[in-house]
Amino acid sequence: MKSVRFRVVARTLMIILVTVLVCSTPALCQDQGGFARRHVVEIGGSMYFETDGEFQHGFFTVSPYIGYFVADGFEAGISASLFIGSYYDSPKAPYSIDLVPSYNFATGGSVYPFVEGVLGYHSLDHVFYGGSRVHYGARVGLKATVGGKALLLVGVKYLNESLDRDGGRRTDEPIVLTAGFSIWLD
Numbered sequence: 001m002k003s004v005r006f007r008v009v010a011r012t013l014m015i016i017l018v019t020v021l022v023c024s025t026p027a028l029c030q031d032q033g034g035f036a037r038r039h040v041v042e043i044g045g046s047m048y049f050e051t052d053g054e055f056q057h058g059f060f061t062v063s064p065y066i067g068y069f070v071a072d073g074f075e076a077g078i079s080a081s082l083f084i085g086s087y088y089d090s091p092k093a094p095y096s097i098d099l100v101p102s103y104n105f106a107t108g109g110s111v112y113p114f115v116e117g118v119l120g121y122h123s124l125d126h127v128f129y130g131g132s133r134v135h136y137g138a139r140v141g142l143k144a145t146v147g148g149k150a151l152l153l154v155g156v157k158y159l160n161e162s163l164d165r166d167g168g169r170r171t172d173e174p175i176v177l178t179a180g181f182s183i184w185l186d
Contacts, residue, residue, distance in 0.1 A: 035145065035184050036104040036112055042067040042075065044182020046153055059083045065100065065182065075102045077116075096122040096135070110145040114155075122161065135161040139178065153180040 034040065045064040062084070067077030077100040102116030118137045141155020155178045 036073050036106055038069050038072050040069045041185045042182050044180055046178045046180025048176045048178045073104050094123050096120045112143040114143055115140045135159050149184050151182045
């Protein structure tokens with residue numbers, strides 16, 4: 001029952017964020033001035049909710065992020081994530097540290113499609129699965145300027161994660177919707 005409530009809340013938040021993005025787009029018809037250029041710094045973060053009926057768990061992820069544009073469009077970033085939720089009602093608070101290279105496409109407007117890779121280390125604190133793991137994946141989405149030097153982010157993220165258990169391995173491949181907010185500095 002708890003995971004159903006989490007799903008409803010997560011879907012509601014995603015609908016609200018997508019609605020804000022879609023409703024804001026007509027007001028953002030011109031480039032707000034220079035995002036995705038060399039030497040720009042992006043600071044922000046994203047969040048998502050994930051649930052898995054097989055293990056009857058759900059968790060909310062908060063991921064602060066900082067990136068630096070080494071060239072026009074190409075951003076080198078790092079992200080740290082904290083996972084808040086439960087497996088079998090046991091508290092868990094694992095974290096991950098990710099290297100996040102990305103490419104932001106300049107469209108001449110105020111919306112920037114992006115694609116990013118993810119390579120990271122995940123520390124897992126769980127009663128049935130232990131140890132640490134390396135994960136990799138990708139995220140694609142849109143960054144839209146929402147006044148001045150602020151960005152609203154929406155995307156879809158895929159991760160390949162392997163868990164160790166009693167000498168065996170289990171692989172999870174979640175695909176989740178993400179939403180976030182960031183600012184950029186010249």
